[in-house]
Amino acid sequence: MVVNKAAKRLVEKRDFIHITILLLIALGIGIYLITTTVLIAKDGVFYIERAQKFSSDPIGIIKVHPPGYPFLIFIAHKSVTLFSNRASLQTWIYSAQSVTLLCRLLAIIPLYFIGKLLVGSRKSFCAVLILMILPHSAKYCGEVLREWPYILFLAGGFLFLLWGAKHGKWWAFGLVGLCAGLGYLIRHESTQIVVYGLIWLTLCMFRPKPCCVSRWKILIALALLLIGFAIPAVPYMKCTGQSINPKVKYIMKSFSFHTLPDRTDAPKVNIVAPNFNYNAAEVVSPNVLEALSEIFKTIGENLMWFFMLPLVIGLYYRLRGNAKFEEQFLITVFVLANVTMMVLQHCYCTPGISRRWSLSLIALTIFYVPVGLQVLGDWLSSRFYKSQGENKENPQLWFFILLVVGVAICLPKLFRPIGIDKNGYKKASKWLNENTVEDAIVAVPDKRISFYAERKGLIYDKKVPKRAKYIVEIVKDENERLRFAMAVQEKYSGWVDKRKERGKRLVIYKVMQ
Secondary structure (H helix, E strand, O other), rough: OHHHHHHHHHHHHHHHHHHHHHHHHHHHHHHHHHHHHHOOOOHHHHHHHHHHHHOOOOOHHHHHOOOOOHHHHHHHHHHHOOOOOOHHHHHHHHHHHHEEEEEEEHHHHHHHHHHHHHHHHHHHHHHHHHEEEEHHHHHHOOOOOOHHHHHHHEEEHHHHHHHHHOOOOOHHHHHHHHHHHHHOOOOOOHHHHHOOOOHHHHHHHHHHOOOOHHHHHHHHHHHHHHHHHHHHHHHHHHHHHOOHHHHHHHHHHHHOEOOOOOOOOOOOOOOOOOOOEEEOOOOOOOHHHHHHHHHHHHHHOOOOOHHHHHHHHHHHHHHHOOOHHHHHHHHHHHHHHHHHHHHHHHHHOOOOOOOOOOHHHHHOOHHHHHHHHHHHHHHHHHHHHHOOOOOOOOOOHHHHHHHHHHHHHHHHHOOOOOOHHOHHHHHHHHHHHHHHOOOEEEOOHHHHHHHHOOOOEEEEEOOHHHHOOOEEEEOOOOOOOOOOOEEEEEEEEEEOOOOOOOOOOOEEEEEEE
């Protein structure tokens, strides 16, 4: 008994040390990325503008787009203004970035324990460490994007689902539903956790031997799962008047209707064209192979390609028979479901696969990378010592070498400031801020220019809005100038990337009356 208690304390202390180290590393990287950010992502402007309108029109914001992330930004900004009366644009940006970083730090805890349940604490520590230093994964914590808030609740729900499935903790399914419901307010894809829970509990109900608990407790777990999800999700559904993700409706209608394209991560109330032509015999033929190729590419880019092979090897090694049924089932369903969602998104909504879409898939399968590195280390060790005519193998040394090489590949891109390739936008925004009146309307090809200038911006593609008093255009060379038949006067010209002083230029025109 005394030995068991001592061993338990040792394990808890080791977990605490592992998590503390990971938190410190992630915090250091996050602070560096936030303080060196040159330009936030395009979608970040959308989220901050929604947060700014939260106090004046909360119902309107809720109806247009999942309100979770803008609400977190709003709360963070309110907290900051308690200590400072000055509310500037940069305060909003820092508040939003801080929310993302905090969510990433909190996500480390459930991710670590998911890995511990799957592959053990040592490999889980290595896996989360790799996830923290992957450049694209890290940069999303310095951006104003909802990926890490979404992963926080996705990982929390998956942890309780895995724990409840492995140890028969029927009451944990209530927490699964609650995490999924809170995540639903950030991204509707969080609903997948509820679906996995329903499938698992149904499977347990009809198995010859129920999984560690009686069938009555399985029914209670099912009720808790749905109630937990309904607590945060149902009020939101009633407010918006819809219970199905608009993208899901869009995909369903794509099989029989002509519809308008939808853009990823952009708000849209009326997704389906009002004047569609019904044709029951017509079915959209998606290019699935192209979608799968794009998914493979984005996952490889997220993993810097070096960790791609270990991930595949680790998944194959564990799921072919070295993992328990709970792990095999839940991980397989998770991978297939997320790949399917990305294929449908590519085929029926927006062509192309963003690296952001695959981040959640990587975050919950990253634990198999150390497993793959260990398998590769064993193979390299046996080959190396065999060629040297020695019998003593050292697979741990090769595991460490592979890990160090992977980290070294990630570091140069990891510490590249966010938005550095468009630093000219900030200079143009500063000119607009200093040389135009506050109510000036600016036609811009990128909303970030008017956002940083703190001016009202109108996005244009081919036709400049008539209300615009200034026009910002990006040109490829000196000979290319304004394509529109308007009386204008050039006021500013500068490089998009000031470091190179070549390539595209950013030109500001004033519309002459």
